[in-house]
Amino acid sequence: MTSHPKTQLVRYEAARQALQAARDVDEVKDIRDKAVAMQSYAKQAKDPKMEMWAAEIRLRAEVRAGAMLAEMDKAPGKRTDLVPKKDQVDDRPTLADIGISKKESSQWQRAASVPEEEREAAIEEGYEKGKAATAEQLAAKATRSTVSKKKKDANAALEETNPTLPVPDRKYHCIVIDPPWPMKKIDRDVRQNQADFDYPTMDEAELVKMDIPAADDCHLFLWTTHKFLPMALRLLDKWKFKYVCAFVWHKPGGFQPVGLPQYNCxxxxxxxxxxxxxxxxxxxxxxxxxxxxxxSRKPDAFYETVRRVCDSPRLDMFSREARTGFDQFGNETDKFPEAP
Structure with missing residues (x-):
């Protein structure tokens, strides 16, 4: 049964006013919980208008709570330098006291970091599409923005410290390339896409344009992962090299996507x-x-083999450490200082 539009409007305005008047996280959390209950009721009652405004109040409450939690994290605690550690007491409420999970706290704080005009635009777009905006969506937007800024900053720093990185002017009989693929770091103990690289990457168009200083007769070894295997094969063709075979580095452990084998090579x-x-x-x-x-650090055994079977001069492109018998090219040539 759908409630009267005037009744809905009164409830909506009352919730907005209560949210504006709230002075602590407990009050905001209470408003949020009531909005969640109203959202569930409206869905069961097949009242889409009520469901949309309840979702809006919920989102605004979660954003307000996120902003408050962020300020609580910044707020200085009591002075404890004159009190023995065993007697120190921090009477600030914990997330458990408030009834908020760590995941919710993180998500709401990230949602609150999105500029107000962007939040309002997301809410308005939700009404237009009939699908309410959520704190999860805003948090994802904030994460993407942070990742993008990190990459821009890294590229700006790269250009500032090394505006031009000339390819060696000699021609090589053997070239090893370990490109900075446009990917996210996958740690063995974290979810995919959780962390971003702290160095600039290159997309396919940039890699295609790269000058490969190859002699007329040249061996080329191109490092790649499962994800970028198709791109790597395309690059070989664009660089005018003929693919022959693949060398496989089997290593212990690795990331295992849900429902797929472990990527251990x-x-x-x-x-x-x-x-x-x-x-x-x-x-x-x-x-x-x-x-x-x-x-990104490759095995010494591979380079020892290449050095044994391939004539010099040899080049290690995007090198991250000095290796006997190889010239270096890249912006991280001293990342790993030992030279085998």
Whole structure:
């Protein structure tokens, strides 16, 4: 049964006024909980208008609570430097006291960080589409904005510290490339897309335009992951190299997507330009085992093999550490200082 429009308006205005008058998180949380209950009731009653305004009040309450929680985190506690640690007491309410989970606190605070005009636009768009905006959506928007800013800052810093990074002017018989793929970091113990890289990445168009200083006869090894395997094959074609085979680095452990196998390997695609020859092929295998290392750091055994089977000069593009027998190219050439 649908309630009268005037009754809905009165309730809506009363909730807005109560929210504006609220002075602590407990009051705001109470308004939010009532809005959640009203949202559920309206859905059961098949009253879409009531459901939409209840969802709006809920969102506004969660944003207000998020702003308050953020201020509580910044607020200084009592002076404790003159009190023994065992006697120190912090009487500020905990999330458990307020009845808010850590996930809700984080989500609401991120939603509150979205500029007001963007929040209002999201609410208005929700009414237009008939699907209410949520704190989860605003929090995701805030996360994307933060990630984008980090990447822009990283690229700006890169341009400032190294505005031009000239490709070596000599031609190489052997090139190893470990591109800064346009990806998110996947730690073994966190969800996918949880963390962003702290260094600039390159998209496919940028990688295609890259000058590869290859000799007429050149071996090329292109490191890639499962996700970027199709892109890596396209790059080889664009760079005018012919794909031959894939070297597989088997490493212990790895990220396992839901419903899929564990990703416990990486690939170095081997391609060639012209007709290069290997110095030798004894004990030269496409699959090898090597320990897992820091993110983006490749195994020493791979470079030792390449150095043994390929003539110099050799180049390690996007190098992150000095390696005997290889010239370096990249912005992180001293990230890992040891040289095997």
């Amino acid at each position: 990486e690939f170095a695609l081997y391609a060639r330009k012209g007709a290069p020859e290997f110095v030798e092929t004894k004990d030269f295998f496409c699959c090898f085992n090597a320990p897992r290392r820091e993110h």
